[in-house]
Amino acid sequence: MKLLCKGCTESVIVPNELVEDMLLDAKKKGLKMVSKKSYKDRLRQCETCPALQYGTTCKYSGGLVQYKAKMLGGTCPCPAGSKWIGA
Numbered sequence: 001m002k003l004l005c006k007g008c009t010e011s012v013i014v015p016n017e018l019v020e021d022m023l024l025d026a027k028k029k030g031l032k033m034v035s036k037k038s039y040k041d042r043l044r045q046c047e048t049c050p051a052l053q054y055g056t057t058c059k060y061s062g063g064l065v066q067y068k069a070k071m072l073g074g075t076c077p078c079p080a081g082s083k084w085i086g087a
Contacts, residue, residue, distance in 0.1 A: 014056045019066045032072035042069035045076070045083040 027033065034042070046052050046069060051059035058065050060077040068074040069084075076082040 013054055014064060016066075019056070019064060022064070022067055023070055026067070026071070033070050034072055034074075039070050041086075042074075042076075042084050049078070049083060051078065 023033075033039075043065065046058070046065040049058075052065065053059050056064050056066065058068070058077065060079065061068065074084075076084040
């Protein structure tokens with residue numbers, strides 16, 4: 001069974017290769033990104049969050065956590081407060 005995104009009708013399962021391509025594209029465009037350590041810390045928080053869906057998508061923002069966690073201006077949208085404090 002193929003699960004589809006409600007907003008764009010694409011598969012909700014996003015391959016790592018696609019996310020890596022998106023991050024490379026963002027880097028080429030000059031978007032500011034966090035350090036590898038901060039990125040790993042942010043992803044670790046997301047991996048333990050019950051709002052993580054399909055291993056890639058945040059229930060609160062609808063965004064790809066691997067992309068958002070890499071962006072310097074990215075924030076955790078958890079209604080109870082950001083889980084990325086200090087990351």
